[in-house]
Amino acid sequence: MVDVRDGLRYTRTHEWVRVEGDIAVVGVTDFAQSELGDITYLELPEPGTKVTQGESMGVIESVKAASDIYAPTSGEVVEANKAVIETPELVNKSPYDDAWLVKIRMSSPDELTQLMDAEAYRKYLAETAAMA
Numbered sequence: 001m002v003d004v005r006d007g008l009r010y011t012r013t014h015e016w017v018r019v020e021g022d023i024a025v026v027g028v029t030d031f032a033q034s035e036l037g038d039i040t041y042l043e044l045p046e047p048g049t050k051v052t053q054g055e056s057m058g059v060i061e062s063v064k065a066a067s068d069i070y071a072p073t074s075g076e077v078v079e080a081n082k083a084v085i086e087t088p089e090l091v092n093k094s095p096y097d098d099a100w101l102v103k104i105r106m107s108s109p110d111e112l113t114q115l116m117d118a119e120a121y122r123k124y125l126a127e128t129a130a131m132a
Contacts, residue, residue: 003030004122005096009115012124013070016096017115024073024112027100028060028091031125036062039091044069044080044102051077051104053111058101060091069101073111079103 004010009017014032018025033039041061051057051071058069080102084090090099106112116124 002034002125003096004118004125006118008096008118009072009112010118010121010124011070011072011115013068015070015072017072017112018100019109019112022106022109023078024075024104024106025100026072026102026104027095028069029121030095032060032067033091033095036060036067037064038062039088042085042088042091042101044085045077047077047079049077051075053108053114061088071104072115073104073106074108075104075106077102078105 005016010029014029016027016029039060039062043059045051045057051074053071053074055071056068057071060067060069081100084099084101093099
């Protein structure tokens with residue numbers, strides 16, 4: 001069973017967001033890491049980089065595939081998680097805790113309303129699984 005945490009917001013491209021004031025802490029979901037398999041490499045934006053909701057802001061590579069990481073909200077990257085760059089397999093072990101990817105100072109917090117809550121994301125995963 002895939003872990004979907006309550007209290008987070010989710011994208012259709014399987015990123016999660018935890019809001020801390022005007023900062024969006026961003027990572028990839030348990031579903032994403034389980035689909036990708038063993039994570040081998042991450043390319044994340046440097047602090048100071050401006051990102052736009054829905055646009056690619058990095059790359060995650062695994063033994064199976066390389067995928068873009070999409071910005072769930074617009075703003076400026078204020079921190080990239082050095083631990084996951086140095087130890088990418090943290091994403092497989094702890095996608096919601098130790099393996100957050102970046103922190104973004106949101107320029108448009110209202111964009112969060114376009115993201116799914118945990119219940120909607122669970123439903124989305126069930127629907128996409130039924131179509132597979």
